Amino acid sequence: MAHHKDERTLVFIKPDGVQRSLVGEIIRRFERIGLKLVGVKMLVPTVKQVEDHYLLEPGWKETVGRKAIESYAKKGIEPPTKDALAAGEKVLEGLRKYLTSGPVVLMVWKGAHAVSIVRKIAGSTEPLTSDVGTIRGDFVLDSYQMSDKDNRSVRNLLHASGSVTEAEKEVALWFSNDELIKYRLVQEQ
Ligand code: ADP
Numbered sequence: 001m002a003h004h005k006d007e008r009t010l011v012f013i014k015p016d017g018v019q020r021s022l023v024g025e026i027i028r029r030f031e032r033i034g035l036k037l038v039g040v041k042m043l044v045p046t047v048k049q050v051e052d053h054y055l056l057e058p059g060w061k062e063t064v065g066r067k068a069i070e071s072y073a074k075k076g077i078e079p080p081t082k083d084a085l086a087a088g089e090k091v092l093e094g095l096r097k098y099l100t101s102g103p104v105v106l107m108v109w110k111g112a113h114a115v116s117i118v119r120k121i122a123g124s125t126e127p128l129t130s131d132v133g134t135i136r137g138d139f140v141l142d143s144y145q146m147s148d149k150d151n152r153s154v155r156n157l158l159h160a161s162g163s164v165t166e167a168e169k170e171v172a173l174w175f176s177n178d179e180l181i182k183y184r185l186v187q188e189q
Contacts, residue, residue: 007114008038009161010170011122015102016140017157018042023105026135026158029121030109034187039108039171039180050099054092056169057162061088071126071144080148094153106174115167118160127156 013026027037045053054060065088072079081087109118123134126144130137136156147154161167171180 005112006110007112007164007167008108008110008171009114009118009167010159010174011107011109011118011161012159012174013105013107014099014155014157014159015104016098016155018103018105020139020157022135022139022157025139027107029135030107030118033117033121035109035111035114035117036185037107038110038182039175040105041175041179042103042105044103045099047096047100050096051092052173053170054095056173057166061085061092064088064091067125068144071129077145091153094147094151098153098155108171108175108180115161115164119162122158122160125156126154130156 011026011030013023017023017026031037057063062084065084065086068087068091069079069082069084079087081090111117121135123130123136125136126142127136127140128143132138135158140155140157142155144154161170
């Protein structure tokens, strides 16, 4: 097992984050906690790249669909469907459109507990319930109810890997080894 200081996580700033000029603000939040940027690039994802990314995790469609249904239940509202797989397929359909609509900034961040620290700073998936002080909680107002009504993905500015194993798969999917740079920060010298 790698030393926890060498933990890496994959982040991408989604098209809404880039279009709203939030790239610097988002990077600043990861830098100030002490994480190290070891890879960065900008591209407009293809539909295949979006599918490959989300379907890396077996069962993702059903899990994301179940989460959507549960979030309606928690608010005491009837969900648009009770079929988790169908709900998950709808989320993927939304992501195909959302993430191919413009450039994303992909990054690999490295440091102690990088995966959980980045998730904490990003905030939870649905901006309506993301904590104040997180990136999603501070900069975006959206909900599953709004996105379902408009038939689109929930807009939440960035993606961050959900676990260490997921992170390693996602880093390998988006970055080649020579795009990941070895160098020292001042505090490491
Ligand atoms: P996270 O990005 O927080 O890891 P998921 O992997 O569960 O969350 O979902 C991937 C992305 O799909 C979310 O970031 C969001 O943009 C979108 N999404 C998830 N659930 C829904 C939903 N119920 N309705 C609309 N979009 C959703």
